[in-house]
Amino acid sequence: SAAEKDGFDYFMLKEIVEQPKAVADTLLGRVSVDGQLTLDEMRLTPAELRSVEKIVIIACGTSYHAGLIAKYAIEHWCRIPCEVEVASEFRYRDPILDQQTLVIAISQSGESMDTLMAVRYAREQRARVLAICNVNGSTIPRESDGVLYTHAGPEVGVAATKTFLTQLAACYLIGLYLAQVRGMKFGDEINAVIAQLATMPEQIEKVLDTVEPVRELARSLADADTVLFLGRHVGYPVAMEGALKLKELAYMHAEAFAAGELKHGPIALIEDGLPVVVVVPSPKGRSVLHDKIVSNIQEVRARGARTIVIAEEGDESVRPYSDVLIEIPAVPTLLQPIVSTIPMQVFACELALAKGNDVDQPRNLAKSVTVE
Numbered sequence: 414s415a416a417e418k419d420g421f422d423y424f425m426l427k428e429i430v431e432q433p434k435a436v437a438d439t440l441l442g443r444v445s446v447d448g449q450l451t452l453d454e455m456r457l458t459p460a461e462l463r464s465v466e467k468i469v470i471i472a473c474g475t476s477y478h479a480g481l482i483a484k485y486a487i488e489h490w491c492r493i494p495c496e497v498e499v500a501s502e503f504r505y506r507d508p509i510l511d512q513q514t515l516v517i518a519i520s521q522s523g524e525s526m527d528t529l530m531a532v533r534y535a536r537e538q539r540a541r542v543l544a545i546c547n548v549n550g551s552t553i554p555r556e557s558d559g560v561l562y563t564h565a566g567p568e569v570g571v572a573a574t575k576t577f578l579t580q581l582a583a584c585y586l587i588g589l590y591l592a593q594v595r596g597m598k599f600g601d602e603i604n605a606v607i608a609q610l611a612t613m614p615e616q617i618e619k620v621l622d623t624v625e626p627v628r629e630l631a632r633s634l635a636d637a638d639t640v641l642f643l644g645r646h647v648g649y650p651v652a653m654e655g656a657l658k659l660k661e662l663a664y665m666h667a668e669a670f671a672a673g674e675l676k677h678g679p680i681a682l683i684e685d686g687l688p689v690v691v692v693v694p695s696p697k698g699r700s701v702l703h704d705k706i707v708s709n710i711q712e713v714r715a716r717g718a719r720t721i722v723i724a725e726e727g728d729e730s731v732r733p734y735s736d737v738l739i740e741i742p743a744v745p746t747l748l749q750p751i752v753s754t755i756p757m758q759v760f761a762c763e764l765a766l767a768k769g770n771d772v773d774q775p776r777n778l779a780k781s782v783t784v785e
């Protein structure tokens with residue numbers, strides 16, 4: 414009903430706006446600005462976490478994208494090798510697992526059959542399984558050794574929005590906690606990131622306050638056939654998430670590339686007027702990839718692409734090559750997906766609405782996929 418939607422026409426619009434609270438609720442009681450992490454509820458002891466030699470993340474769809482981002486953070490902060498795999502492929506390739514392997518299963522619903530079967534397989538192979546889940550008491554956390562719940566509240570729209578941001582928050586918490594428990598030596602960086610993580614709800618609020626031009630842009634692209642997305646480092650999975658949102662909501666061809674791969678083939682796709690969304694890493698000095706992506710933006714633009722650039726506020730170096738520049742707040746590089754994803758969500762939602770699609774119930778899709 415209209416009341417349940419809080420005056421919004423669609424649940425998705427409401428759920429996008431709820432993101433600051435969803436992330437704040439997920440961090441509540443677990444992280445404090447003075448750098449304290451409290452994750453005892455996870456049911457895995459510090460001794461168990463210290464014995465981990467390898468991490469394997471399994472998930473589907475948007476949750477898989479959260480896993481891809483988690484890999485960058487966990488390997489950097491904890492120096493534990495970390496693989497990420499779509500759950501539907503996992504148990505069919507004879508993966509190498511043992512008691513020193515920590516499997517992290519990310520599932521909003523806790524009911525995705527592909528992820529559940531992967532969890533069962535991992536436990537049979539004696540790996541420890543930690544679930545990241547939004548639905549209390551659902552099957553995946555019940556069958557796992559431990560769980561860290563996201564507190565996004567119920568998500569009705571089929572497209573994951575607030576649950577994705579809270580999955581990211583949960584992944585960061587786990588990565589930072591593992592680093593602390595294992596006594597990682599770059600303590601200063603970790604403490605600074607913990608303090609920054611606590612401020613993410615305010616940063617999300619800032620993005621929501623400035624995202625209006627993205628709606629206009631989306632409406633202007635309702636007739637495009639294809640949209641390409643480019644990113645590097647954690648911006649690559651964000652680009653993948655932007656493309657998935659556009660497929661599922663606007664029924665458009667959308668594809669994401671790691672920007673460094675452009676020259677290995679995809680640049681042949683660029684033609685006059687093709688919209689290309691680029692997620693720019695933190696500016697020079699904080700990311701060695703910044704210059705490289707600026708070159709990529711120039712390359713696609715020289716071939717006629719219409720460049721839609723998502724970059725940190727104050728990053729003037731990209732402005733001359735941006736047909737549309739979307740600014741996001743400055744945050745630590747590894748946390749950038751929490752803010753850079755939001756324009757992607759708004760873009761896909763608005764474009765789908767301009768096409769007359771029902772963004773809460775896209776065709777052919779179910780909120781949780783309980784068949785293999």
Ligand code: AGP
Nearest residue numbers: 474475476520521522525572573
């Ligand atoms: C996201 O927008 C999709 N609806 C879908 O990819 C979803 O993330 C996927 O099916 C996984 O669901 P889960 O997190 O509930 O396991």
